[in-house]
Amino acid sequence: RRIFKNNIKICNGKQTIKTFFWSIDMGKNLVRRIAGSVSAVLMIMSLIIPVQEVFAEKSKELPGKSDTWFYEHQVIRIGYTENNLPFCETDENGNVKGMIKDISGEIIRNAAPDMSITYEYIGYAASADMEKALVDGEVDAAFPFVYDYKSNAERGIIETSPLVKVPMAVIYKGEYSPDIFESIAVTQRPVQRICAELYYPDSELVFVQTGDDCLKAVKSGKATCSIMTNVRLNPMLSSYDFSDMRLLPIDADISYCIGVTDENLREALDNGLDMIDPAHISNVMYGYVDFQ
Numbered sequence: 001r002r003i004f005k006n007n008i009k010i011c012n013g014k015q016t017i018k019t020f021f022w023s024i025d026m027g028k029n030l031v032r033r034i035a036g037s038v039s040a041v042l043m044i045m046s047l048i049i050p051v052q053e054v055f056a057e058k059s060k061e062l063p064g065k066s067d068t069w070f071y072e073h074q075v076i077r078i079g080y081t082e083n084n085l086p087f088c089e090t091d092e093n094g095n096v097k098g099m100i101k102d103i104s105g106e107i108i109r110n111a112a113p114d115m116s117i118t119y120e121y122i123g124y125a126a127s128a129d130m131e132k133a134l135v136d137g138e139v140d141a142a143f144p145f146v147y148d149y150k151s152n153a154e155r156g157i158i159e160t161s162p163l164v165k166v167p168m169a170v171i172y173k174g175e176y177s178p179d180i181f182e183s184i185a186v187t188q189r190p191v192q193r194i195c196a197e198l199y200y201p202d203s204e205l206v207f208v209q210t211g212d213d214c215l216k217a218v219k220s221g222k223a224t225c226s227i228m229t230n231v232r233l234n235p236m237l238s239s240y241d242f243s244d245m246r247l248l249p250i251d252a253d254i255s256y257c258i259g260v261t262d263e264n265l266r267e268a269l270d271n272g273l274d275m276i277d278p279a280h281i282s283n284v285m286y287g288y289v290d291f292q
Contacts, residue, residue: 069264070112075120078104079130079142081189082123083210086231086288087144087256096121099285100143103163103276104258111272127189131155134259141265146190147255158266161273162255164281168195169233170248172225173218185214185223191254195227199252218245229254231289 070076080088080100088098101121108117122139124130134142135156145152147162172180183204186192192214196205206223208214214226233247260266 069262069268070108070115070117073140074116075118076108076141077120077122077139079122079124079133079139081127081130081144082125084144084189084232086285088123090123096123098288099164099281102284103281104141104143106276107269107272109272110275111268131157131259134261137261140262141258141260141269143258144191144256145259146194147257149190149194152259156261157259158261158263160258160260160266160269162257163273164278164285165253165255166229166231166285168227168250168252168254169230170225170227170250171215171218171233171245172248173221173245176246176248180225183223183225185217185226187211187214191256192226192228195252195254199250200227215245231285 078100080096080098082088082090085098088096088100091097105119108119122133124133130139130142131145133139143163145157145159147159152159170180181200181203183206184192184196184200185206185208186196187208187210193205196203206217208217211228211232214223214228217223218226227250230249258269260269
């Protein structure tokens with residue numbers, strides 16, 4: 001009585017514990033409901049967690065959009081231009097050489113880390129032949145393409161993000177004057193032609209076969225200058241007697257990218273490229289430059 005006196009109701013001088021037992025019954029019902037709710041939650045969670053685990057495992061197995069291309073193709077054919085170090089070259093054994101081999105391997109391993117992809121590299125003497133092979137489906141990707149060049153899209157070529165940016169330079173003979181830009185020796189490779197057209201639109205273009213021929217044209221007077229990437233010029237200058245020729249760095253940078261024709265492949269390559277430090281790509285490129 002002393003313990004429960006606050007729960008006892010007084011009626012006409014009589015004590016009753018009706019209210020107290022009613023409270024006890026309500027408490028029991030509440031406990032049953034809570035226990036039932038907890039049991040239901042536990043049962044539902046026991047069903048949900050295995051389902052979540054199943055979907056998590058399945059999500060690891062199913063390719064995302066960017067992985068689709070590599071799940072459908074276990075072989076990737078990569079076209080490249082020959083005689084184009086430090087970017088790409090065919091060595092004396094007929095194998096690809098240059099930054100494209102090293103960097104493309106890293107890109108694809110990043111893009112498809114759990115897959116065994118076979119690489120096929122196909123060299124082309126001219127950029128036009130490489131571009132045609134890409135558009136015709138003879139190769140799946142090709143390098144190098146000048147990044148952000150409008151004619152790429154016009155020909156159905158999809159660009160990846162740029163791999164590397166390289167400085168351009170002009171080589172000329174004699175003393176400097178504005179007249180050195182009167183005529184520019186270039187090959188059919190897009191980078192020289194594009195740079196000349198963008199920065200020196202009034203100059204006459206003198207077309208020759210190779211980069212070596214560009215320097216020979218300047219030396220012989222067939223052209224007043226030539227324009228090409230610094231990384232291409234350095235090893236070439238060490239091969240000839242160009243003591244009477246001068247190098248002029250210019251305020252022009254050209255970015256190179258990989259060209260493809262499939263959007264899924266472009267996305268996969270970009271995902272792989274995003275994992276690589278740009279400084280590492282530059283280091284790989286300069287590793288193929290002869291600075292003698």
